[in-house]
Amino acid sequence: MANTTTSASADRPEGAERLSEDRREAMRGEPPFVEAPSEDTRLVRALKEAGVTAGLVAVLTLFFFLFRTDIAVGGLDLSLDPKSWIIAIAIAFAGRFLLTYFVFGGERPTVGGWKKVAAKTARWPIGKVIGVVLLLVALTLPFLLMTLLPSQDRYLLDLSILILTYVMLGWGLNIVVGLAGLLDLGYVAFYAVGAYSFALLATNFDLGFWICLPMAGLFAALWGVMLGFPVLRLRGDYLAIVTLAFGEIIRVVLLNWYDFTGGPNGILGIPKPTLFGLEFSRGEGSFSDFFGLEYSSIQRFVFLYYIILALALLTNFVTMRMRKLPVGRAWEALREDEIACRSLGINTVNVKLTAFATGAMFGGFAGSFFATRQGFISPESFTFIESAIILAIVVLGGLGSQLGVVIASVVMIGGIELLRNLTGLQAIFGAGFDPTQYRMLIFGLAMVLIMVWKPRGLVSTRTPSAIYKEKKTIGADLVAQGEGH
């Protein structure tokens, strides 16, 4: 035994001794504090954040603002535009600095986490009041416009018709996505089927609007069943991509089947709707002639406006009534939990198919209205972006909320149109500034910002359709929306 240690520690492992020693050391005197890194002041931190943001923007926009590729004689030419690049960096720096310094109060912005909104008890039914007011405004809108803004009534009425078309499409898609929870990225396919079946029936068989309209709706519903049947076994995103694919297939077929659809040239000369056989034109047997009114082109717009309003209200009415029927209840149950649905003996295939077909039918109605309003259709009008806009309206409005769809349509579609007319901005950005160019740019950005601001949509409380004893509104977070099971 050359190596003798104290008997006390002989039977203890070395690590244990070290540990207890450390512990004693720590108890004895000054704790082994490390000096904390000095806290940056608010200003310094804001400057740092702004610097990082500016650097990032510099890299991001390097090849888009600084370098600009132009088509020149004999190939491409590169031009430098350091001014706008530096302006972009400066704006990013200043914006981030102000935001960090004043809004976030020098603290790091935190990322929103999981938040559960507790159930609220019944409150003043503000949604209902807004709904009634909006309905009254919608019913009297043409006359309001004609008396209040006679110089622009035609344009504004046309815009209202457009918005109402999107409201109707949104309500139709709401059945599929909002109520049944099936993510459909190809809704425009049914819109296209409705428009083309209306146009083909009307131009080939000389049928009027009122006969073709239900037929177009039925055709679209049939297509809904045909496309829906094979794919409804799929779940979530697989369903989304296949519906997207179907949308594209229909568009490509419409584009290439020259003999039948006219290919990229589309279909011309689609008849206008008539009121019990009275046409909205000049001369004998027209609407103005029959009622002894003076002819004005606005009459046709007013008539179209009331048609789309009636169709949209029909969609809404049917949806609201369907929610009270067993099939509507089954849609919502399916959205919440598909497995529970199957265990309770609900035939999920039939339930999904009815949702698909009902949604498709309203899409078809909207499509035939679109065709008769334009008088001309081509595959150009039925691209994926159209599906995306309709889906965005439904989600931004708050899935499953009928009022939300209206608000979102007015904001998004009205907003796009508003941007078309912002010629006043030319005074700020110079005569070369073309606001229509930035229309879709701002539209995309608005979609992102609204969603980040209100992830559950603009109207985010729900009234369940099945009620036990008392009526309650619940937070949308408690509803499984469009999870696509």
Next chain:
Amino acid sequence: MEYFLQQLINGVTLGSIYGLIAIGYTMVYGIIGMINFAHGEIFMIGSFIALAVFLALAAIGITFLPLVLLLMVVVAMLCTAAWGWTIERVAYRPLRGSFRLAPLITAIGMSIFLQNFVQVTQGARVKPLPPQIQGGITLMDSPSGIVVQISWIQIIIILMTVVLMAGFSLLISKTSLGRQQRACEQDRKMASLLGVNVDRTISLTFVMGAGLAAVAGMMFLLYYGVIDFYIGFIAGVKAFTAAVLGGIGSLPGAMLGGLAIGLIETFWSGYFSVEYKDVAAFSILAVVLIFMPSGLLGRPEVEKV
């Protein structure tokens, strides 16, 4: 036979490009379960950056081709990766933990924004680039006059895809970053409890996906010689189709799906009609999904009650 071989070579080239884009989709889907609709636009941005780098290098007099190509790849990858990171930070991270459709809508919004951003800053007209790498190897010269040829650019594309795929698989299977990614894929909450920085891992996933998309964008530019602000949509949809076809969430699946879509498209346009090539690709997708609902190599989803 010669015609078939030639179409095969073309199909594999196209499939490689789709496969590289599809990896970005499949990785993002694997980790956070969302369809990154803006990924196609990332690809488009990558090809625009590559074009600008090429022109800038030509303007300062660097024309030595290998150096030019190397710089194009590096700069395009870095800048596009910055775009990928920013998009994730701005549009997806604030919505993490929100319901599933919310990030899908921001992704569509981002896609619209990026398309129009490029249109506004770079112009809407198609940008042509004259072919930079010419010539190739003649594999077969038949008496009937049909020549089977593999061009240098096709060789570069296929080789580069193979190298990137190999490197990438190693990265996922061997490095700690890859382990963290796989951990996040399985259970994000558990991974964060075990000390994985989930936000950083997700950001890096976007960065890597964007880098690969940039390479694909550059190869698209060199191969086809024309780009515009709209190429991202079609390529993105095809690549997403490829990812779903291969089984979303699976890396070899993405490559396999990409090759399948590329081959279907090329053979369909070679033997039937060019107009309906997209219809063919999408129909095959629908058929495969109906009979194999989780794709070719995907794991079957377990339904939890």
